[in-house]
Amino acid sequence: MKTKFSDYFNNWLYGKDGYYTKYKAIGKDGDFFTAVSTSMFFGGSIAKKIVDTISKKELPSNTTILEIGAHHGYLLADITQFIYTLNPKLLESLNFAIVERFEHLRVEQREYLKESFGDSIKVDFYSDISEVNLDDAFIVANEIYDAFACELIYTKEEKLQTAFVKNDKIEFEDCLDENIINRCKKYKITKGELALGYEEFAKNICTNIKSFHFLTFDYGEKYPRNDFSCRIYSKHEVFPIFEENIELDKLFKNSDITYDVNFSQVIDSFSNICKCEIEYQTQLKALVEFGILDLLEILQKNVSEENYLKEVQKVKTLIDPTGMGDRFKMLLIKK
Structure with missing residues (x-):
């Protein structure tokens, strides 16, 4: 039995x-590092951005700080702690x-935030963005777009092909889905990943929150690499999806699978739905502008x-142009 790669990817991360x-632990005891696990000053710089945004009256002082995909709650806790330091x-x-x-x-998140702040903050929880109904929000989403399902795309003899998984092996067949063909043409993708689900996600945010600043960080570019970036992280080892002798059956559901984000797709998913302002830059430039050095x-x-x-060394990892500083990008969408 064969499975579309997008279904296989989704099942890997979110299925039974x-x-x-x-x-899952993140950091040295997990499969990979994130900016959150690297330094609390990542959350601190976002907190400073939030405080500055409110002081400029771009959002009200009673706005909602909404994190999507909070894992253990560390990032929201760091943001909260730094807001207390900057403007209690x-x-x-x-x-x-x-x-x-x-x-x-x-x-887990509720217990951790309760332990950290007691009753000094109140946190509402939602199982899906479609449940949210707010007048305004500062939305934070760190490294979520690389976890949306994707199709693997390959062009053979000028024919677009998509991937299927059969007996733990990846095979390609001619694509018959006009929507996928048209989207690949639009983004000039001939080889690599085509992300799915960005549009519905953006629509839910734009529909359910009247005014927002949406901030996200991820690895990727605004243009397609036209090569496969899909890879697996297991105990800090990286396995490209087409690595020779890769044992997908052993890695399946026991490790993280990801790919580089095409930020043009993310931007279009919002700008095609609502009138919004877009800011896009490297993580290095964004964190410095947010005030991480201050x-x-x-x-x-x-x-x-x-x-x-010690903290300076951690921050250097976040902004080093040869590492996370340039590899990761920031996208800020304002509606």
């Missing part, structure tokens, strides 16, 4: 016993919410030199 259905009175008016599809993860100056005045230098 899928990778994201179980709580804001915590009296701000609202907080998380969108998380899995109930057991919502339990936060380090505050830290230097309040901790030992040893602790300060």
